[in-house]
Amino acid sequence: MKSCDTNFAKEVMALSKTTLTRCFSCMTCSSGCQFQHIMDVKPHAIIRMVQTGFREEALQASGPWLCVGCNTCSTNCPNAIDIPAVMDAVRQIAIKENRRIPEPNVNNFHNAVLNSIKRYGRTHKLEIMMRYKLVQRDLFSDMDIGLRMLAKRKLDLRASKVKELPEVKKLFNKAS
Amino acid sequence: MKTSAKENNESLKEFFKKININLVELPDWSCCGSSSAHCVDSELAHDLATRNLAIAPPDKPLLVSCPSCTLRLKQAHLHTLHDPELQNRFHEKWGVPFNPNLKIVHYFELLKDIDFHSLSKEIKKPLNGLKFVPYYGCMLARPPEMRHAENYHNLLESILTSLGATALDWGSGSRCCGTFLSVAKPDAITPIVNEIIQNGIDTGADCLITACSMCQLNLEIRCNLKQQIPTLHFSEVLSLAMGTNKYKRWFPRHLVDPTPLLTRLGLID
Incomplete structure (x- = not known):
């Protein structure tokens, strides 16, 4: 029998500020989730893993990485559990512990966005896409869409910057 | 934006x-x-x-x-x-x-208090003939701690129908567009977006109308159906009804061209 981490639920509840012990596994969250079919472990099962202390399994699952936080599940949850907050917490623990990330492309995209915010205080979409593609070593997929967006002037060449940039930068320095 | x-x-x-x-x-x-x-x-x-x-x-x-x-x-x-x-x-x-x-x-919280019927003088171009499906995406879904705040279901429909448009009922109006997965997992998002647009077409709509920029972009860039319908920003349609002439800067920026539809309905020249 696998060993269970009895503190895991407390850890996730403290981070997510969510009383996930209320979950009775009705699966409403997963059945309404637009992305459950691409998750290896679906939202209700992630919650179950957290409740029962299957820490390793939860931290390795792709589910939290494919959750976009659209709140469809938490709107539908009969027990008013903030499920995306649970997903945030599980994902953040995995990052903190330098776990292997099951969806590296999702993580690379988040990092590209955050680097842009750190650099400019705002998102510079063209640079985000270029840097994301470089990290992915995949320069050519979506090239057609990128070019169409450029032609339609949907991607500015120059970044719009916050004047008081140090104010934003220091948030990142503390975080790291 | x-x-x-x-x-x-x-x-x-x-x-x-x-x-x-x-x-x-x-x-x-x-x-x-x-x-x-x-x-x-x-x-x-x-x-x-x-x-x-x-x-x-x-x-x-x-x-x-x-x-x-x-x-x-x-x-x-x-x-x-x-x-x-x-x-x-x-x-x-x-x-x-x-x-x-x-x-x-x-x-939306500003719009809900406006009586569009009383604005009839301002409404230069009624949206008569425009058949649309409202697309909210995830914007009306909220975390539980905010679930008792006022919500705005039906706002797009009620305002646009008071301006002359026809709202059609459908089941995909609150299905998430995929947000960042559109970049990180495009192959997973295309079928989802296609289904949303196809449902709009099957409902008989001329277009989708959304109040979220990201939804609008995702629906346009990830849909690869042969036959497509445009997705308009709510604000564009509101401005059209008020008789704006600034639209020439807006519609060329769409990847799915809405101008044939809007010209046919006489909403633009």
């Missing part, structure tokens, strides 16, 4: 100008953190959002048009309101005390 969805930004400002509400951009605003911040670092997400609350004029409502920014800013405000420690953090970080009375409003 300043770049990828400039047409949304401009048409929204144009609409409010037409109804005599002057919008002033928050000077030196910074990104709310978007999905990426709360995905990897909740504290950072909170701080990125509160910077905007700190620089907002204390005596004026902070009007937000992006549904996702609205949620991030409202949630950061709510969390700070109920936590003295976060109020100290706010004061230390930004050098101004937390303003518990700051009003953060999505522009």
